[in-house]
Amino acid sequence: MTSLDHHILRTDVSGLPLEWVTYQDAVRLYYLGHVAYTCGRSLYRVRGGYNAATGQRSAIDLSSIIATEGATQASVKVSPGYTPPLNNETLFRRDDHICMYCGNRFRTSMLSRDHVRPISRGGQDIWNNVVAACKRCNNHKGDRRPEQAGLELIAVPFTPTHAEYIYLQGRRILADQMAFLRAQFPRRSPLHQRLTLAEELARERPDHS
Numbered sequence: 511m512t513s514l515d516h517h518i519l520r521t522d523v524s525g526l527p528l529e530w531v532t533y534q535d536a537v538r539l540y541y542l543g544h545v546a547y548t549c550g551r552s553l554y555r556v557r558g559g560y561n562a563a564t565g566q567r568s569a570i571d572l573s574s575i576i577a578t579e580g581a582t583q584a585s586v587k588v589s590p591g592y593t594p595p596l597n598n599e600t601l602f603r604r605d606d607h608i609c610m611y612c613g614n615r616f617r618t619s620m621l622s623r624d625h626v627r628p629i630s631r632g633g634q635d636i637w638n639n640v641v642a643a644c645k646r647c648n649n650h651k652g653d654r655r656p657e658q659a660g661l662e663l664i665a666v667p668f669t670p671t672h673a674e675y676i677y678l679q680g681r682r683i684l685a686d687q688m689a690f691l692r693a694q695f696p697r698r699s700p701l702h703q704r705l706t707l708a709e710e711l712a713r714e715r716p717d718h719s
């Protein structure tokens with residue numbers, strides 16, 4: 511069962527992921543003639559108007575992944591020096607909403623961005639120096655490095671690549687979209703393990719996608 515709130519993955523013509531779009535946006539791209547090709551499975555069939563001459567009703571099949579022309583090319587985002595913008599929402603998703611000190615999972619409102627090496631001690635506000643931390647752990651750590659506060663990181667913070675970043679921004683990602691993005695993750699991506707686990711869980715509970 512597919513509901514209309516599944517987002518469509520938009521890529522550039524070379525297949526590099528660009529963004530998630532709603533089905534309305536995808537329809538617009540189809541009508542503007544920007545869709546170069548599609549992959550992934552057919553998600554929705556959208557009915558258009560009737561052709562006055564033929565009486566036929568137009569329809570477009572929306573795929574889960576669409577490659578578009580005329581868009582900003584994503585190639586700049588796969589260059590080695592590229593770093594996706596840092597924001598709490600994606601950071602918390604990177605860390606799977608788990609406090610990187612106590613290992614418990616929290617909702618977004620209970621998490622904060624912790625600077626492993628505090629800003630006041632020369633730490634930077636960059637992906638490699640920030641982790642999700644619950645407010646309790648963050649308060650306890652205060653203006654200290656983890657070891658000074660008797661804390662230990664449960665995972666090493668990492669800078670997501672562009673493909674990982676797009677994945678982290680996704681909602682209710684479909685299996686084919688996941689496979690498409692995952693193929694572009696670095697081999698050593700820490701996300702592989704999490705995704706493998708999620709796949710195993712999904713296999714055990716096929717009703718929950």
Ligand SMILES: [Zn+2]
Pocket residue numbers: 609610611612613614643644645646647648
């Ligand atoms: Zn904590």
